[in-house]
Amino acid sequence: MADAYTPPKVWAYDKEAGGRFASINRPTAGAQVEKALPVGENPLQLYSLGTPNGVKVTVMLEELLELGHKGAEYDAWLINIGAGDQFTSGFVGLNPNSKIPALEDRSGEAPFRVFESGAILVHLAEKFGEFLPTEPAARAEVMSWLFWQVASAPFIGGGFGHFYAYAPEKWEYPINRYAMEVKRIFDVADKRLAESRYLGGDEYTIADIANWPWLAPFTTGHIYNDAKTFLSIEEYKHVGRWVQDIFKRPGVRRGRIVNKSWGDENTQLPERHSPADFEGKDI
Secondary structure, three states, X not given: OOOOOOOOOOOOOOHHHOHHHOOOOOOOOOOOEOOOOOOOOOOEEEEEOOOHHHHHHHHHHHHHHHXXXXXXXEEEEEOOXXXXXXXXXXXXXXXXXXXXXXXXXXXXOOOEEEEOHHHHHHHHHHHHOOOOOOOHHHHHHXXXXXXXXXXXXXXXXXXXXXXXXXXXXXXXXXXXXXXXXXXXXXXXXXXXXHHOOEOOEOOXXXXXXXXXXXXXXXXXXXXXXXXXXXXXXXXXXXXXXXHHHHHOOHHHHHHOOEOOOOOOHHHOEOOEOOHHHHOOOOO
């Protein structure tokens, strides 16, 4: 067993100890490169990557378009976080936190920014009057499950995902700690979905749109070196049913590949500017 790590009394940044993302991660905020963002002709401009947090927004936009909301047309621009695109002056201007996704709403007289995926979902739901109930009790339930996901994501990604898949050294304690938490999160969802068709109730909402991109890949093995096997995800049958039900939705099948630049070429769509961009893609 390796010697235990003794934390320093005063922590200092060590670029070489950052693992896979050492070249871009640092303990400071702000732009590192002066570079403007591209702008398309659609009313909504999205700057993102096809990770779970990015997929939340592209699924939402495609669902809105599926319902006939022309004002939800959008340009989706790829932000390559491995190359540090999130630290350009243009992106930092939209999101001071330098995380994808970031949205610029240019549909009115003056463009404005919306950052953080949960905030973007709420903005779009309220803007178009879809996927968020207005009755107080139903709205509260949906918002509760939405923010449950926002609070849970760091445990799945920065916690389990980092230590299991990306950390330069594998340590038993953090992997076990976060694997346990991920299984607990799945158990919370599974118990809820045993009593309700969707997380927020009988209707599909932004609570499902937010949670699906994070939970679905575990059920198929398409995340963190097939963590499905490590976590024995098959035991969560109600989550599995919910994942498959949502996967049948055309908007979900389109949105899941937007800003995706890896894997099978037919499932990649690094940029999206019109519905025609999906032609020939595996959706």
